[in-house]
Amino acid sequence: xxxxQGQDLAIMPAIEFEKETIGHILHARKGLxxxxxxxxxxxxxxxxxxxxxxxxxxxxxxDDEYFLGSIIVVRVNGGIEVYDGQQxxxxxxxxxxxxxxxxxxxxDSVTAHTISxxxxxxxxRKTHELKSHFQLSAEDNEFFVNRILRLPSEKERRSAxxxxxxxxxxxxxxxxxxxxxxxxxxxxxxxSQDRGDLLHRWLDFLDKGARVIWVEVADERTAFRVFExxxxxxxxxxxADLIKNYLYSLAGDxxxxxxxxxxxxxxxxxSLGRQDGxxxxxxRYFWIAGHGHTRSNDLFDKIKGEVTKKGAxxxxxxxxxxxxxxYTALLTPSHDAWNxxxxxxxxxxxxxxFLDVSQIRPVLLAAYGKFSKKELLRLVKTxxxxxxxCLITGVPSGTLEGYYSKLAKKIFxxxxxxxxxxxxxxxxxxxxxxxxxxxxxxxxxxxxxLAKYYLRVLQTHADGKPEPQYVPNDxxxxxxxxxxxxxxxxGWEHIKPNxxxxxxxxxxxxxxxxxxVNSRIGNAAFKDKRSEFIGSPFSLTQSAGKYDRWxxxxxxxxxxxxxxxxxxxxxxxxx
Numbered sequence: 001x002x003x004x005q006g007q008d009l010a011i012m013p014a015i016e017f018e019k020e021t022i023g024h025i026l027h028a029r030k031g032l033x034x035x036x037x038x039x040x041x042x043x044x045x046x047x048x049x050x051x052x053x054x055x056x057x058x059x060x061x062x063d064d065e066y067f068l069g070s071i072i073v074v075r076v077n078g079g080i081e082v083y084d085g086q087q088x089x090x091x092x093x094x095x096x097x098x099x100x101x102x103x104x105x106x107x108d109s110v111t112a113h114t115i116s117x118x119x120x121x122x123x124x125r126k127t128h129e130l131k132s133h134f135q136l137s138a139e140d141n142e143f144f145v146n147r148i149l150r151l152p153s154e155k156e157r158r159s160a161x162x163x164x165x166x167x168x169x170x171x172x173x174x175x176x177x178x179x180x181x182x183x184x185x186x187x188x189x190x191x192s193q194d195r196g197d198l199l200h201r202w203l204d205f206l207d208k209g210a211r212v213i214w215v216e217v218a219d220e221r222t223a224f225r226v227f228e229x230x231x232x233x234x235x236x237x238x239x240a241d242l243i244k245n246y247l248y249s250l251a252g253d254x255x256x257x258x259x260x261x262x263x264x265x266x267x268x269x270x271s272l273g274r275q276d277g278x279x280x281x282x283x284r285y286f287w288i289a290g291h292g293h294t295r296s297n298d299l300f301d302k303i304k305g306e307v308t309k310k311g312a313x314x315x316x317x318x319x320x321x322x323x324x325x326x327y328t329a330l331l332t333p334s335h336d337a338w339n340x341x342x343x344x345x346x347x348x349x350x351x352x353x354f355l356d357v358s359q360i361r362p363v364l365l366a367a368y369g370k371f372s373k374k375e376l377l378r379l380v381k382t383x384x385x386x387x388x389x390c391l392i393t394g395v396p397s398g399t400l401e402g403y404y405s406k407l408a409k410k411i412f413x414x415x416x417x418x419x420x421x422x423x424x425x426x427x428x429x430x431x432x433x434x435x436x437x438x439x440x441x442x443x444x445x446x447x448x449x450l451a452k453y454y455l456r457v458l459q460t461h462a463d464g465k466p467e468p469q470y471v472p473n474d475x476x477x478x479x480x481x482x483x484x485x486x487x488x489x490x491g492w493e494h495i496k497p498n499x500x501x502x503x504x505x506x507x508x509x510x511x512x513x514x515x516x517v518n519s520r521i522g523n524a525a526f527k528d529k530r531s532e533f534i535g536s537p538f539s540l541t542q543s544a545g546k547y548d549r550w551x552x553x554x555x556x557x558x559x560x561x562x563x564x565x566x567x568x569x570x571x572x573x574x575x
Contacts, residue, residue: 015222020214022068022092023207026133027118031079033135034086035220036259039241040137040168041144041175043087048175051091052182059205066205070213074223082134083223083245085212089134090144091175092206093120097148098179099199102187104152108196112151115203120149140168148176165270221249240279242300250313261317265324276331281358286323289366289412293405326368330361341377348380354453357387359401362408363422370411371418378419378574385570386430388454392566393431393439403429423573433567440563441556444505451510452480458562459512459540461569481513481541483526483533483550491525494551503552508559511541526550 025032051068058066071085082089096119104112117123121132136144146160162169186202187195217223244262251258269277284299294302307316329337333349352360360383367379390400407425410416416425431439445451456478486504488495503509513536526549533545543561547554 016216018214018216020071020212021206021208022088022210022212023096023119023203023205025071025212025214026089026093026096026120027207029080030133032073032089032133033079033081034137034140035074035076035081035083036138038083038086038137038245040140040166041087041090041172042168043091043171043175045171045174045178047087048091048094048178049182051088052095052179055095055202055205055210056186058209059201063209065209065211067211070215072215072217072223074217074220083220084215086134086136088212090136090172092210093134094148094172094175094179095183096120096203096206098176098183099202101152101180102183102199103196111196116149116151119203119206121145137168139166140172143169144172147172239296239300240283243283243303246300246304247307247313247317250308250310251317252310254310254314258313258317261321265321268324268328272328272331282324282327283320285327285362285365286320288362288405289323289408292409293402323365323368327361327365330364330368341373345377345380348377348384351384352380352387354449355384355387355391357383357391359397359404360387363404363411366408366411370414375418379422381574382419382423382572385572385574386426388570389431389436389572390429391450392443392454393436395429395431400429419573430572433572436570437563437567440507440566441560443507443559444503445507445510446505448480451505451507452478452512454507455480455510455512455540457569458565459538461565462539478512478514481511482509483511483529483544484509484555485523487523489523491527494549499552503555506555506559507562508555508557511544512536512538513541 055066068088069085071089072083073085074081074083096115100112100115100120103109103115119133121130123130132141132145132149135141143160143162146156147162150157150160152158162173183199187198190198247258247262248255265282266279269279269282271277280296280299284294284296287294287299287302291302307313325337329335330349331353333346333353338345338349364380364383367376371379389395403426407416407422410425411422416422445454482504484495484500484503485492486500488497488500492500511533513532530545533541536542536545540562544550544558
């Protein structure tokens with residue numbers, strides 16, 4: 001069947017639809033491969049298990065067919081590039097490989113080899129080379145072949161180990177384990193003569209009943225248009241996939257250049273790890289710096305509306321690659337980029353990472369390369385103070401992101417060139433000294449590491465040391481003591497249980513102590529702890545020992561003292 005869309009009749013290539021099955025595609029459609037611009041294997045364990053359960057329900061119900069969605073492909077240079085459907089095809093191969101492994105481990109090598117040649121890989125008639133029926137992406141294919149397609153007896157299979165830096169390898173391994181567990185569960189309670197029959201029934205269903213719509217289009221741009229509007233099973237294309245494929249589809253004869261720049265960007269982000277290396281987050285921060293506040297859900301549409309020509313695509317891909325270096329440096333205190341800044345910058349960036357505040361990132365990304373070294377260091381140090389003030393005061397993250405986005409745009413446009421100009425823009429949102437002190441006066445901090453950080457900074461400031469906002473060198477030798485315990489016992493009769501619960505995490509009720517001391521005093525009464533506080537090397541802990549008793553009034557008083565210190569420890573702006 002040929003379909004053309006009304007007003008695009010003269011320019012849009014033909015789209016061909018056919019009824020197909022997963023099994024028939026894998027053994028009859030030669031040259032299946034994932035194009036270089038497609039994502040790696042992405043299905044999580046739950047998506048894999050959902051597919052197996054759905055197929056099992058259809059088989060148990062004696063259904064003739066079960067529909068699995070569409071497979072969208074383009075024929076290129078004698079091969080077939082799969083633009084939508086690689087997750088289902090790869091997972092179906094993983095399932096078939098698990099069935100093959102069952103027969104191999106049961107000693108039925110003939111059936112095992114037959115399954116391999118029908119569904120997984122077969123020998124080229126001319127070269128005698130074993131070829132996979134479906135080639136995954138460059139970073140996944142070798143591992144997929146060794147871990148999935150090879151027989152259990154092959155040495156490459158036994159030695160196959162996932163690359164710890166590649167999330168897709170871990171997911172392939174998880175899918176393989178899930179398939180093995182599922183197949184073993186299917187046959188576990190059956191008589192030996194019935195097990196093979198059931199597994200052959202599964203293979204037959206993949207070949208004849210696991211239905212898909214085979215959608216073949218003439219070129220990559222048409223494939224992009226089609227899969228942008230069609231649902232994929234389990235995982236829809238992420239914003240990163242949509243952006244990547246959109247850029248590739250417009251790149252024309254400069255596609256290889258754009259691919260190289262995208263892959264370089266991805267490699268840099270992967271070095272940050274899963275928490276900070278999210279592609280969509282980085283692209284959104286990059287976009288915000290040049291365009292202002294943009295939500296994740298709107299990002300693709302915004303890009304598609306502005307980046308419309310080949311030249312713009314190449315320029316934009318170059319910017320993504322270049323700024324990925326800056327982004328990686330800003331999230332890596334040990335990066336070589338900071339060699340000329342001295343230890344202050346590394347300490348400050350380490351503190352920002354500890355505080356885990358992502359809203360400031362577009363601002364820092366915009367300032368990198370535009371601010372002088374002195375002003376960039378001032379900005380990072382000031383960002384720490386703003387972050388603490390907002391955390392303790394409870395400024396909503398969405399509101400803060402909006403202000404930071406406007407600031408990033410001003411820096412990008414050149415209308416804010418130093419910290420003094422930046423600070424003026426943030427007067428409306430960053431808490432004033434009065435507001436910050438009032439918030440510290442009542443704050444409760446349940447996160448032990450964050451409370452410890454606050455107390456260490458306040459202690460450093462009380463000691464008169466410079467730059468107290470940095471995370472001081474820490475160790476397990478210094479621990480956090482809650483003066484009023486959560487479950488007060490003997491000696492705490494003057495505190496009601498509900499009051500203990502409400503005031504346990506008040507900052508004024510927390511103090512720094514040596515590890516051995518903290519273990520020794522435990523939940524003791526205040527009169528028994530007091531001497532340890534007085535003998536502490538920390539002056540702020542000593543101050544807790546000046547009281548004759550410990551009640552809610554003492555917590556308020558001590559927290560007021562900490563609040564007065566806080567406005568100097570985290571000033572609105574730094575020099």
